[in-house]
Amino acid sequence: MKLSKLLSKIIVLMPLVLLGGCATSTDYKSSAVQFLFSERDDTAKSAQIPILTLPMNVGIAFVPETGHYRTGDSRRLLPTLSSLTESDRTALMDEIGAQLKKYEFVKSVIQIPSEYMAVNGGFDNLERIKTTFNVDVITLVSFSQSQFVDKDISAIAYLTIIGALIVPGEINDTRTVLDAVCYHITGQRMILGASGDSNIRSRATPINILDQIRKDSLEGFKQANKNLALNLNQQLELLGAAICNSTGDFQIMCEPGYSGVGSLKKGAVCSVEPLRADKVLVKKSERKLYLKKGQRTLKEYNISLGKNPVGDKEREGDCRTPEGIYILDWRNRNSHFYKAIHISYPNREDISSARSRGVSPGGMVMIHGVPNYFSWTKWYFRSRDWTNGCIAVSNTEMDEIWAYVPDGTIIEIQP
Structure with missing residues (x-):
């Protein structure tokens, strides 16, 4: 009896000893x-x-x-x-x-x-x-x-x-x-x-x-x-x-069709002046398009170029994307591609250069989305240079460029 009581005490006390210390x-x-x-x-x-x-x-x-x-x-x-x-x-x-x-x-x-x-x-x-x-x-x-x-x-x-x-x-x-x-x-x-x-x-x-x-x-x-x-x-x-x-350490851009933000909860709306780009920079060798505001980059996009991407455009049909400084002067919502913004190529220098070679400089160079009739194969157009000299982006990116870049904006296209 004494032994069983002693064992029971040991069994009860063992966890307490292990949990102490x-x-x-x-x-x-x-x-x-x-x-x-x-x-x-x-x-x-x-x-x-x-x-x-x-x-x-x-x-x-x-x-x-x-x-x-x-x-x-x-x-x-x-x-x-x-x-x-x-x-x-x-x-x-x-x-x-x-x-x-x-x-x-x-x-x-x-x-x-x-x-x-x-x-x-x-x-x-x-x-x-x-x-x-x-x-x-x-x-x-x-x-x-x-x-x-x-x-x-x-x-x-x-x-x-x-x-x-x-x-x-x-x-x-x-x-x-x-x-x-x-x-x-x-x-x-x-x-x-x-x-x-x-x-x-x-x-x-x-x-x-x-x-x-x-x-x-x-x-x-x-x-x-x-x-x-x-x-x-x-x-x-x-x-x-x-x-x-406008007191935060950030800048504001608004999606197309969005004109205000809730200052507090939903329903409490205040207006925000959307941020606009004042220049578009294209670097052909990088396949990149940048929306600029002063020295700051607001947005950047991957792009596709003409099927003959290296070198400046010289004539109609050479499938090259022009290089130089131009103006985005007008836009077409109902083009054969998903929206299009016109680049003011050719300028006087381009026309003079083409005439000296006895060729037409070409024209109708645009920034646009994918072809409307091939919208179901959008992935194809993201993997290669496929245009006749235009600059192409995805349709979603075209919506952003359309909203952030007003007519009259400078575009610089670098090699």
Whole structure:
């Protein structure tokens, strides 16, 4: 009888001994700072003034985790935390996306699957996401969660994109920080940032400690996300006011047919003067067209040229794209191609040069989209030089050029 009582005491006391001793924590962390800047070198593109195209298509993605850490006594029976599942991440992003969608200046919110986010991917990773998902702005969500199981007091320090957050640890604490930063991808500039934190205090017997820790982990993320939503809402209010009052560190462009933005929630509308290009620059060797405003590049596009792309245009039928400085002088909405803006070729010099060779200089050189009768094979026209000397872009890009470039704009076509 005495032996059985002694064994029962040993069995009961063993978990308590293993759970005692030095403070131990298990942590999961991801960092927007590390994702964006850890592998950036001196040759990286410098930040530019963001050009916000309204309404915005906003991507939202979780930053890849940087590791799972455990500190303290290695004899502890503290379980390994499970990272957030994809469904957990989707639910959290749904709540953040709901905040973004309340505002008139947000057109859509697109969740980026985790497999598209590379560890320490930086802005090169974001540029690929921009192309794949057609987003100019992305909200990066990062987190830190530490769980303490001990009588000692510990602390964690989490570096957010907008500052350091230091919180003390207590018995059976689950400390969670969620950080959301909104970046303009091309400009490589932060537009806004917000954080939310939570502290779950609980007690558990040695028998149910594993289940309790898992419950505390998920509940910690839920509560931190609620606090994040409140802070994010405040930052979005400020962004809306900055857009309306032109007080933000960015420029505004409006999509065709879009004339205003919600200063606060949907329905509260203010007018915005759309930003227009004052020059179009074409670099034939790069197959690039740039919309310029002073020294700044507002937009850039991949282009297709004439079927004989190298060299200046000399005569009608040579299938070359002209080189020089011209004017975009008129436009045709009902052309055989998807919209067309006329380039003022030939000028006097072109005509004189052609006459000296006894040939016609040609004409009707345009910037246009794909042929209307081949719109179902748009992919074909993006992969080659196919025009008779015109400059071709996609139909979506033609809509933007049509809206941002007024008649009378200078176009410079370089070799």
